[in-house]
Amino acid sequence: xxxxxxxxxxxxxxxxxxxxxxxxxxxxxxxxxxxxxxxxxxxxxxxxxxxxxxxxxxxxxxxxxxxxxxxxxxxxxxxxxxxxxxxxxxxxxxxxxxxxxxxxxxxxxxxxxxxxxxxxxxxxxxxxxxxxxxxxxxxxxxxxxxxxxxxxxxxxxxxxxxxxxxxxxxxxxxxxxxxxxxxxxxxxxxxxxxxxxxxxxxxxxxxxxxxxxxxxxxxxxxxxxxxxxxxxxxxxxxxxxxxxxxxxxxxxxxxxxxxxxxxxxxxxxxxxxxxxxxxxxxxxxxxxxxxxxxxxxxxxxxxxxxxxxxxxxxxxxxxxxxxxxxxxxxxxxxxxxxxxxxxxxxxxxxxx
Amino acid sequence: xxxxxxxxxxxxxxxxxxxxxxxxxxxxxxxxxxxxxxxxxxxxxxxxxxxxxxxxxxxxxxxxxxxxxxxxxxxxxxxxxxxxxxxxxxxxxxxxxxxxxxxxxxxxxxxxxxxxxxxxxxxxxxxxxxxxxxxxxxxxxxxxxxxxxxxxxxxxxxxxxxxxxxxxxxxxxxxxxxxxxxxxxxxxxxxxxxxxxxxxxxxxxxxxxxxxxxxxxxxxxxxxxxxxxxxxxxxxxxxxxxxxxxxxxxxxxxxxxxxxxxxxxxxxxxxxxxxxxxxxxxxxxxxxxxxxxxxxxxxxxxxxxxxxxxxxxxxxxxxxxxxxxxxxxxxxxxxxxxxxxxxxxxxxxxxx
DNA sequence: GCGAGCGCGTTATACGTAAAACTATGACCG
DNA sequence: CGGTCATAGTTTTACGTATAACGCGCTCGC
Numbered sequence: 001x002x003x004x005x006x007x008x009x010x011x012x013x014x015x016x017x018x019x020x021x022x023x024x025x026x027x028x029x030x031x032x033x034x035x036x037x038x039x040x041x042x043x044x045x046x047x048x049x050x051x052x053x054x055x056x057x058x059x060x061x062x063x064x065x066x067x068x069x070x071x072x073x074x075x076x077x078x079x080x081x082x083x084x085x086x087x088x089x090x091x092x093x094x095x096x097x098x099x100x101x102x103x104x105x106x107x108x109x110x111x112x113x114x115x116x117x118x119x120x121x122x123x124x125x126x127x128x129x130x131x132x133x134x135x136x137x138x139x140x141x142x143x144x145x146x147x148x149x150x151x152x153x154x155x156x157x158x159x160x161x162x163x164x165x166x167x168x169x170x171x172x173x174x175x176x177x178x179x180x181x182x183x184x185x186x187x188x189x190x191x192x193x194x195x196x197x198x199x200x201x202x203x204x205x206x207x208x209x210x211x212x213x214x215x216x217x218x219x220x221x222x223x224x225x226x227x228x229x230x231x232x233x234x235x236x237x238x239x240x241x242x243x244x245x246x247x248x249x250x251x252x253x254x255x256x257x258x259x260x261x262x263x264x265x266x267x268x269x270x271x272x273x274x275x276x277x278x279x280x281x282x283x284x285x286x287x288x289x290x291x292x293x294x295x296x297x298x299x300x301x302x303x304x305x306x307x308x309x310x311x312x313x314x315x316x317x318x319x320x321x322x323x324x325x326x327x328x329x330x331x332x333x334x335x336x337x338x339x340x341x342x343x344x345x346x347x348x349x350x351x352x
Numbered sequence: 353x354x355x356x357x358x359x360x361x362x363x364x365x366x367x368x369x370x371x372x373x374x375x376x377x378x379x380x381x382x383x384x385x386x387x388x389x390x391x392x393x394x395x396x397x398x399x400x401x402x403x404x405x406x407x408x409x410x411x412x413x414x415x416x417x418x419x420x421x422x423x424x425x426x427x428x429x430x431x432x433x434x435x436x437x438x439x440x441x442x443x444x445x446x447x448x449x450x451x452x453x454x455x456x457x458x459x460x461x462x463x464x465x466x467x468x469x470x471x472x473x474x475x476x477x478x479x480x481x482x483x484x485x486x487x488x489x490x491x492x493x494x495x496x497x498x499x500x501x502x503x504x505x506x507x508x509x510x511x512x513x514x515x516x517x518x519x520x521x522x523x524x525x526x527x528x529x530x531x532x533x534x535x536x537x538x539x540x541x542x543x544x545x546x547x548x549x550x551x552x553x554x555x556x557x558x559x560x561x562x563x564x565x566x567x568x569x570x571x572x573x574x575x576x577x578x579x580x581x582x583x584x585x586x587x588x589x590x591x592x593x594x595x596x597x598x599x600x601x602x603x604x605x606x607x608x609x610x611x612x613x614x615x616x617x618x619x620x621x622x623x624x625x626x627x628x629x630x631x632x633x634x635x636x637x638x639x640x641x642x643x644x645x646x647x648x649x650x651x652x653x654x655x656x657x658x659x660x661x662x663x664x665x666x667x668x669x670x671x672x673x674x675x676x677x678x679x680x681x682x683x684x685x686x687x688x689x690x691x692x693x694x695x696x697x698x699x700x701x702x703x704x
Numbered sequence: 705g706c707g708a709g710c711g712c713g714t715t716a717t718a719c720g721t722a723a724a725a726c727t728a729t730g731a732c733c734g
Numbered sequence: 735c736g737g738t739c740a741t742a743g744t745t746t747t748a749c750g751t752a753t754a755a756c757g758c759g760c761t762c763g764c
Contacts, residue, residue: 074720
């Protein structure tokens with residue numbers, strides 16, 4: 001005596017145990033009285049001509065009331081793509097990359113992309129696997145600086161790769177800041193103030209941006225009739241700048257420099273400390289310039305003449321380039337302008 | 353006339369088109385001459401008593417030569433868990449949270465956990481969905497500060513939640529820094545130097561840590577025979593500190609403060625600038641204290657007396673607490689000690 | 705000598721989604 | 735009236751993994 005009861009609607013319920021589990025596409029389908037495939041079509045946005053508007057609306061309503069959000073893992077498994085990019089930053093500290101990140105995120109979200117961060121550890125050697133650390137499959141990588149082996153891993157994966165501030169040729173797109181022009185502006189500023197003999201406080205970091213700074217400084221100075229009379233390498237920190245600048249300022253001979261060009265504001269801040277300790281007045285007796293325009297630049301006395309970098313645009317351009325690559329368009333190399341900020345740490349060359 | 357050819361081994365090859373696609377468990381299985389299930393058992397580490405050692409070794413060898421790495425999406429879909437935690441940080445800038453992150457990562461990786469970052473945007477209101485931004489399912493959240501609504505979203509998801517530096521009660525575990533003790537140390541230091549009338553430069557940020565700083569300062573000062581004679585709120589920046597400190601220093605009456613306690617080193621750096629502009633010598637005429645021991649603290653002149661926070665331990669303890677919750681153990685609240693760094697910005701109370 | 709148990713695997717299945725392939729109902733047209 | 739076509743869906747399949755359920759050939763105890 002089969003009851004033939006169909007009051008339930010006859011739709012097969014597969015979920016019934018967990019009451020508060022996240023709703024799936026099947027749940028939405030049941031609620032809207034359609035199949036899961038229809039739900040996928042409607043919410044995927046490609047239903048025009050395949051589903052009637054009233055049904056589509058019913059599906060959307062059901063999804064809304066159930067609070068449906070698609071399962072990312074399932075979608076990824078199905079599609080093999082994630083619309084997610086990995087942003088490799090040298091470390092989590094640093095105002096520059098905070099802005100880069102923000103710029104990248106803004107562009108990404110407006111294109112339905114996501115960004116996950118990979119702060120490459122201090123000792124780049126023992127870096128954990130970027131892919132494992134991302135915790136999801138990736139559609140591309142935007143990298144600022146990276147250990148060669150990690151970069152090789154990336155290429156091996158065959159992922160689109162955008163390099164920021166690097167001369168790495170083996171990638172799909174590059175975004176650079178016009179470091180050379182920045183240094184030319186610094187040089188022009190110092191030359192205009194009468195300086196000829198310049199010392200260079202170089203960051204002891206092996207990355208393109210610092211090599212570019214050194215080269216640009218030397219080149220611009222030479223063509224302007226000046227010269228780098230001394231180069232001192234220093235760890236990229238205030239203490240490093242202090243030590244290195246102390247070494248420079250302690251010595252004085254015929255070619256004593258009257259200006260100290262630092263690769264970074266941290267070094268410049270250290271140089272300011274060194275000058276104060278040695279009784280050298282800035283900028284009256286010695287001009288000091290920084291680079292990057294960190295918060296620190298206006299916290300110290302005198303405020304640092306420095307070069308501001310368009311960090312946010314770097315991130316935005318990087319993400320745009322990645323989108324181009326992903327979508328098969330040809331990205332063209334980007335070179336962004338910088339701006340010299342003339343502040344209190346530079347002044348006229350002292351009369352001898 | 354069935355040929356009965358089995359020279360291929362008879363194992364059905366499902367992948368043959370894409371030559372360079374990432375190998376799957378099936379590929380490893382084929383290479384090792386076993387089934388995918390066996391591969392999963394062996395690589396999952398739970399094969400003892402179910403697979404012979406030689407077979408297990410064969411599987412591992414095959415996985416190694418193929419460069420097999422399991423598909424995270426598939427695993428997540430199957431298991432419903434990810435061994436991934438979301439770390440919510442107030443912004444990407446900030447040395448404190450860089451260290452917090454590092455501490456958390458170290459603990460996490462040693463427990464086969466992953467961490468993904470969610471830098472909550474400046475305007476916390478328009479924050480994008482943390483879950484969508486994570487790009488993967490989560491097993492828990494470690495949050496420092498968060499907009500109430502975002503926190504509600506989190507709770508709604510039913511995820512384990514660890515709060516850092518917060519008085520939020522509705523969570524599974526808390527990790528705090530002993531802010532009160534830090535302010536007590538600052539106060540004791542100033543009282544020992546003879547100061548009684550203190551001005552407070554308060555960060556204009558609505559978060560527990562700053563409320564705690566204000567309360568602790570007022571309390572400790574009172575019990576020690578001193579008093580907060582003036583409180584000035586300021587945006588959390590050097591410029592904010594400069595403005596607020598200028599307001600404080602400009603006025604002078606009977607109860608003129610001889611020490612300026614700042615909620616943060618940024619404010620203290622601003623205060624130093626204000627003092628210099630107004631011709632107030634630090635620390636001879638006015639003592640200034642900071643908080644957090646940022647890089648900036650030793651870049652300014654004089655170097656800031658400040659309170660160093662155990663950032664890395666905060667992250668480590670947070671992750672440990674989350675692990676405890678996830679594994680069903682009961683985490684107990686953590687309160688970490690701080691350390692006063694006496695430097696040049698504080699000195700004896702000026703004789704009137 | 706025969707069922708029980710064990711060692712060593714295999715087969716089958718489910719997770720939630722996207723999309724290809726298919727079905728059913730009418731409308732239109734020659 | 736038979737065929738073509740559009741509409742509005744449904745059914746089915748695959749993605750790669752983890753694991754429950756199921757052999758299958760031996761050995762062992764009684």
